[in-house]
Amino acid sequence: MSCFTDMAISQKVARQSAEEGYCERCSTRRAILVDCCELSSDFSILLSLYQESEDGDELIALIEQDWAIFSPAVMDRKALLNDLLPETVGVRYATSQPMDNAAQRRWVALKDELKYKNRFFPESAPDAKELAELLGLLVISQNDLPKSFFRARVQRGDVALGLGDLVAPPIGVAQAGRANPPGLSYLYVASDPETALAEVRPTVADVVAVAQFEAVRSFKLVDLSDPRSLISPFRLGLEALSNVRAEMAFLTMLSEDLTRPTPAHKAAYDYLATQYLCELIKRIGYDGVRYRSSLNTGGHNFAFFDVTALSPVGLRDPLFVSAVTLNTVPSSAA
Incomplete structure (x- = not known):
């Protein structure tokens, strides 16, 4: 085993x-x-x-x-x-059926069309029915979810942040995020305090508040953390097996773009494709997505479309950042 x-x-x-x-x-x-x-x-x-x-x-x-x-x-x-x-x-x-990078080309085409041609009705958008079938293979069991979720925020000024300061931003105020278009408020939380801290990208001498959240209802989430390792070929029929293999690259690129860190000045455009797909996922009937953290190995992030799905239950002791680790990246990623 x-x-x-x-x-x-x-x-x-x-x-x-x-x-x-x-x-x-x-x-x-x-x-x-x-x-x-x-x-x-x-x-x-x-x-x-x-x-x-x-x-x-x-x-x-x-x-x-x-x-x-x-x-x-x-x-x-x-x-x-x-x-x-x-x-x-x-x-x-x-x-038997070479993919010939078709899925990768479709993902790039969708990103380019959303950026430069059609913002709301892209011709290169995936078929909603086919997407729904794929997402059905990535539903997270309630037993596989953490009991608590965590959200962090850097304190600006001398006034300590309260629990109400760590909830999702009000509608109309939210900036563009990996899953949400500007103005739409989604709740971003992490699987553990360490990941929540890393995700706010603190600098030395910052004070960071961390709040703990718990579920107030059941929900259905899509796990986009690593589609290739989550989908089992042994649970698929022969026809579905070939189709899913052909679409695996598309799901993998969505997963990688959700995970990849993006500078704030590029977010408005770089997140268009993931925002569009998350809106489709929401329309299909899911409550949110899980994706890998690029800033804390092994950690996961969650984007909840309904900000009331979780409720803040308490604040951790504020954290003082005494050091930040810097990693070099390839020049092509800059």
């Missing part, structure tokens, strides 16, 4: 085996063990995406490019795949 990050396969291993012991593949001492032949029929569905080709690649390279199935702890993922699909040993493959 510890050999896989894919939840569908991990759950099947847990259901089909009560044997526990040392796993030589991932070096887990108390792993749930199952014979590879019991999973071969599940993995064979992946072969519908690839065809034999003398000029192709090893199957493991193609699968790992498209899906996040195997745990990084597996020392030899190629050998594991060979045991799962022994008929593929020594065979080279190519994708």
Whole structure:
């Protein structure tokens, strides 16, 4: 079970085996063990995406490019795949339906059209029905959400911030954000205090207030933190499998743009595409999105479309910033 990050396969291993012991593949001492032949029929569905080709690649390279199935702890993922699909040993493959960067081009086209041509009715917008089907694969279980959420704000001046100062800004006052167009108020919160602190980008000697929020109702969120690792090919039919693989790059680019830090002076234009997609997500019926934090590794941020979905329940002790870590970035990212 510890050999896989894919939840569908991990759950099947847990259901089909009560044997526990040392796993030589991932070096887990108390792993749930199952014979590879019991999973071969599940993995064979992946072969519908690839065809034999003398000029192709090893199957493991193609699968790992498209899906996040195997745990990084597996020392030899190629050998594991060979045991799962022994008929593929020594065979080279190519994708049956090459994506040819079509999804990437569509994302770039949408961004450019929103910036320079059609702000509200872009011709390059994704089909709402197809988008809804994809988003249905990324719904977050309530059990996977934190019990508390956190929001930070840098104190300006000598007056300490109160709890009411850390709620979402009033309608009409909100600046453009990753998910919200200017004027629309969304509630941005983080999964933990450290991420909330990092997201306000404090400088040395700043005092930062951090408020804790809790849910006042149930809600349905879309997880855009890492679509490739969240969507399991083993829960899809043959037709859906090919379609989802083709759209994975589009979802991944949306995820990356939500995560990527943007200077304030570029936000009005750089966030147009993510704002547009979040408006579509809201119209489809979701309450918000989760995305990765670029400023705190392992942390997550949330954008709630309904600012009343969470309620502030208390303030943490103010934090004094004594140091800030600076990281160099490639010149192309500047």
